[in-house]
Amino acid sequence: MSLLPDINELIARARADLRMGVPLVLETGTEAALAISAETLTPERLGDLRQIGDPVIAITARRAETLKARPYDGDVARVLIPRDTDLGWIRSVADPADDLITPMKGPLNSQRGGSAALARLGIALAKSARLLPAVVLVPITEGARYAADFGLTRLNHALAEPHLGERSVMNEVVHARLPMAASEAGRLHIYRPEDGGEEHYAIEIGRPDRSKPVLARLHSACFTGDVMGSLKCDCGPQLHAALEHMGREGAGVLLYLNQEGRGIGLANKMRAYSLQDQGFDTVEANHRLGFEDDERDFRLGADILRELGFSSVRLLTNNPKKIAMMEKTGVTVAERVPLKVGETAYNRHYLATKAKKSGHLL
Numbered sequence: 001m002s003l004l005p006d007i008n009e010l011i012a013r014a015r016a017d018l019r020m021g022v023p024l025v026l027e028t029g030t031e032a033a034l035a036i037s038a039e040t041l042t043p044e045r046l047g048d049l050r051q052i053g054d055p056v057i058a059i060t061a062r063r064a065e066t067l068k069a070r071p072y073d074g075d076v077a078r079v080l081i082p083r084d085t086d087l088g089w090i091r092s093v094a095d096p097a098d099d100l101i102t103p104m105k106g107p108l109n110s111q112r113g114g115s116a117a118l119a120r121l122g123i124a125l126a127k128s129a130r131l132l133p134a135v136v137l138v139p140i141t142e143g144a145r146y147a148a149d150f151g152l153t154r155l156n157h158a159l160a161e162p163h164l165g166e167r168s169v170m171n172e173v174v175h176a177r178l179p180m181a182a183s184e185a186g187r188l189h190i191y192r193p194e195d196g197g198e199e200h201y202a203i204e205i206g207r208p209d210r211s212k213p214v215l216a217r218l219h220s221a222c223f224t225g226d227v228m229g230s231l232k233c234d235c236g237p238q239l240h241a242a243l244e245h246m247g248r249e250g251a252g253v254l255l256y257l258n259q260e261g262r263g264i265g266l267a268n269k270m271r272a273y274s275l276q277d278q279g280f281d282t283v284e285a286n287h288r289l290g291f292e293d294d295e296r297d298f299r300l301g302a303d304i305l306r307e308l309g310f311s312s313v314r315l316l317t318n319n320p321k322k323i324a325m326m327e328k329t330g331v332t333v334a335e336r337v338p339l340k341v342g343e344t345a346y347n348r349h350y351l352a353t354k355a356k357k358s359g360h361l362l
């Protein structure tokens with residue numbers, strides 16, 4: 001019956017539920033749990049979860065490292081929530097904002113044994129919902145009954161897990177002429193993924209020859225830099241310099257990928273900025289929040305380029321990972337074109353950290 005939502009549609013629903021603080025029913029073949037994002041959990045729902053069983057908060061090993069909690073599950077830790085704690089305690093495990101003021105939340109005890117599959121699934125969903133990677137879970141016995149009685153989204157681990165690591169098929173929705181300051185011969189294409197995720201944009205300049213390497217830029221969204229003219233990064237100047245370069249040559253393609261904050265979303269990026277104000281660098285801040293340094297998937301850039309008919313690029317970048325990922329996904333990088341613009345007194349340390357820790361070329 002095609003009217004039933006498929007697994008991608010259920011995942012999209014689950015993302016929206018987590019953002020709204022609605023519980024999910026997560027299941028493997030043998031166990032089930034209710035899962036709520038630690039960020040959007042309310043005191044009422046925490047109270048109700050406690051009526052059902054003893055909840056744990058699942059965090060990433062990155063966050064666990066900062067909190068000195070044992071990640072018995074490798075990349076994930078399931079931290080026991082003591083009975084006498086309130087929502088503030090749960091939030092402070094999830095959110096590093098007050099780490100320096102109240103460094104001791106523990107000792108934190110992590111759950112050992114049993115499967116961490118549902119914890120891992122919950123965290124992956126929270127990341128894809130651009131929330132803090134922390135989820136409160138309570139075991140239940142009858143997943144189907146909870147889902148039916150309360151109208152909750154029910155996700156099976158074995159079905160959902162492969163889709164969370166995969167990038168979705170992307171379809172062009174529309175394209176139209178867009179005269180710009182950098183070039184009057186602009187054209188904007190909108191791509192919409194089938195998994196209900198973010199749309200991405202391709203700005204084509206001129207009519208690039210598909211049989212030759214095209215001057216290309218994979219630009220990740222940066223609201224603060226691109227729109228507000230933030231001095232903390234080099235994104236705005238890079239965006240404009242790339243477009244101007246393409247305008248001068250009369251041909252090029254710029255992909256504007258909605259992977260704000262290296263894939264963690266704007267709210268989490270601002271949390272990272274607040275940590276940077278406390279003295280942590282851009283990489284340390286991501287780790288304290290529980291993220292990897294870079295959560296982006298550049299393969300989708302290669303997918304869009306191929307959709308547009310390009311198989312070879314002259315890539316404007318200083319990031320070797322973008323080059324490696326393009327090549328791995330079957331788009332040849334015929335040349336790397338450096339893009340060094342926009343250094344300020346505010347971003348000098350940020351750029352130096354990217355060079356030192358993330359392998360960016362100077």
Ligand SMILES: Nc1nc2c(ncn2[C@@H]2O[C@H](COP(=O)(O)OP(=O)(O)OP(=O)(O)O)[C@@H](O)[C@H]2O)c(=O)[nH]1
Binds near residue numbers: 219235259354
């Ligand atoms: N998490 C986090 N993201 C940041 C920070 N500063 C900038 N960003 C994001 O980093 C991304 C910048 O990406 P790109 O312009 O593709 O830069 P890049 O990976 O350094 O590669 P090239 O510019 O091609 O050399 C954007 O998504 C920004 O929003 C930060 O301090 N923390």
Ligand SMILES: [Zn+2]
Binds near residue numbers: 235
């Ligand atoms: Zn930026």
